[in-house]
Amino acid sequence: MTGKLELTFTVVSEYLFVGSGAYEFDPNHNNQRPDVWYTFYRRNGQICVPGTSIKGAIRAIVEAISNSCISQFRRSREKVDKDHEPCRDQNKLCPACRLFGMTGLRGRVHFSDAFPEGQVRPQIVKIGELWEPRNYSGRKFYEVKRVPQLTDKRPQRNFRFVEAMSEGTCFRATLHFENLSEAELGLMAYALGWKTEKGTFDHAFTPKLGGAKPRCFGAVKFDPARLTVWEVQxxxxxxxxxxxxxxxxxxxxxxxxxxxxxxxxxxxxxxxxRLVEGYQEKTDTCPREMY
Ligand SMILES: [Zn+2]
Structure with a gap:
């Protein structure tokens, strides 16, 4: 099948932050607002979640639920056991490499950049400095927890400010696919957080996007809107x-x-x-400085 799946995703954790690495600076803040904050990614001045960022998050899930190799990007951060060594032979690729590609091989799935619907109201949120868990091994997926309210806008050691989108913000994105089997599109559907129970469509979990994941940010709920497929008659x-x-x-x-x-x-x-279990929403608050 070749075509596209148009979808929406809604922020279900308190915030979503997808940074661009850039920050803004306000020297005259008078303690009314932070003096430095990391800005949300933008394209042509518009808040946006880049398709590459969605693709990276969904690929990581596909890798985890399909016995695939673990991509280079994640290998640098996680300890990987022998059966998940990266694919080398283009004729013997794991499901994730077949779908998303690898060095020298173009993938067959791509996400468009996602723009928010309606009026957008980004907020400057204070979070603890990112802190990598020490015993970081295997495939780790962050739980959805509550973000503690940090309303004090003054600069403070070990904290930073980020421009984030709040819970309830809805984005539109498109998944483009080429020459996928039904089963491969099904694997993508599972990775987008969907499931089927007794033949009906349902949600199983909310994938996480963007930065500051250990800080209980970034859980989004995907919903399919429209599927367009080129069919051979x-x-x-x-x-x-x-x-x-x-x-x-x-x-x-x-x-x-x-x-x-x-x-x-x-x-x-x-x-x-196992992954779905790890994603189940927790009602306890995120620890402030330590995940
Ligand atoms: Zn592979």
């Missing part, structure tokens, strides 16, 4: 088929069911169950 011609509403969910259910068939070798259910 009996006469050999391509036809565009568009699905909306419940029809998208029904199609994604079929794809997830296809991915679950063991012979596809794509979906690793026990890893997925």
């Amino acid at each position: 009996k006469n050999g011609l391509l036809q565009l088929r568009m699905l909306e509403g419940d029809a998208v969910g029904a199609k994604l259910v079929r794809c997830m069911e296809a991915a679950s068939r063991p012979e596809t070798g794509l979906f690793h259910e026990s890893s997925w169950r």
